[in-house]
Amino acid sequence: MRKFAKKNLIFLLKSLEVDFKENFPLKDFTEYKVGGNGEMVVFPRSMDTLKKIYAFCSRNSIPFYLLGGGANVIVSDGGVEGVVCITKKLDKIYLKNGKIFAECGVSLEKLAIFAAERNISGFEFAYNIPGTVGGALIMNAGNNYGEFADIVCLVKTFASNGRELIFRQTLCKFGYRTSVFREKKLAVLSAVFKGQKGRKEEIFALMERIKREREEKFPLEYPNAGSVFKRPKGHYAGKLIEDAGCGGLKVGDAMVSLKHKGFIVNLGNATAKDIKNLIAVIQKKVYEKFGVKLEREQIFFPEDFE
């Protein structure tokens, strides 16, 4: 970031009373626990400040990135130039006319518990998915029990040209781990969700069952960011990886989990480069053995870093 732009940005952040840190480690904001520093890391507490910071960055050609729970990203070892906006403090949630309104930084666990406590079912699948509403909507996060496309009514977004756009569910172009927000790089500000009438005890029981099932399958004893690859048509990524002999394969401290072959775990001191290289090795081995191209689900942050 140019010196003059940074000076003005700091002036803006101070006048908006936004918490910020310069040259701040991002690894603590990710599930993988890898990555370098963010040049300017900001923690807005209101939508209005988020929009003002984003608009300032657009006007001054400063790269601007949003980070929710850091549960689906591999942050570059070289860090991130520009502004990284951590959304976790944007976490208002309330019920109105039977629908749930949530800001982008609300955790998925909080969303599911909020719904359950109000006898609203349909959110159980999200309870054990790490991350925030913003990150989940851009990926249409989900599992065997449901996905975000099932519970969304409206999504409010903000574009780099300063325009706010509201998308009805049918316009969100939700697909398998994708959405219009990801395609068009829109910032998700908030969303309105709906579920069905349920019974609190049954909803909580299902949430706990899903959590237990996942805890048995996933290598949660090590830092990881969930499934590395999307499910290829007609296959399971984990099975292909296992059958290609990749279980336990290591690059540096990044290892293909022995418990769930679709996961890469950080044994302690893995770097983003280790993970990136391991992903390439897995893709090559699976392609050579089965002719299947594994497509990455996890996101290089910033996208396509070297």
Ligand SMILES: Cc1cc2nc3c(=O)[nH]c(=O)nc-3n(C[C@H](O)[C@H](O)[C@H](O)COP(=O)(O)OP(=O)(O)OC[C@H]3O[C@@H](n4cnc5c(N)ncnc54)[C@H](O)[C@@H]3O)c2cc1C
């Ligand atoms: C143990 C484990 C299990 C998992 N299980 C599942 C699962 O069952 N199903 C599943 O789908 N995923 C799963 N994941 C992956 C992850 O939890 C989801 O992708 C989640 O939705 C990521 O949300 P996040 O807030 O952490 O996003 P981040 O990792 O912070 O960001 C992901 C992307 O979203 C962008 N982003 C973040 N916030 C916004 C916003 N407000 N507006 C626009 N863009 C934004 C970021 O810039 C980045 O490009 C799992 C991860 C872990 C660690």
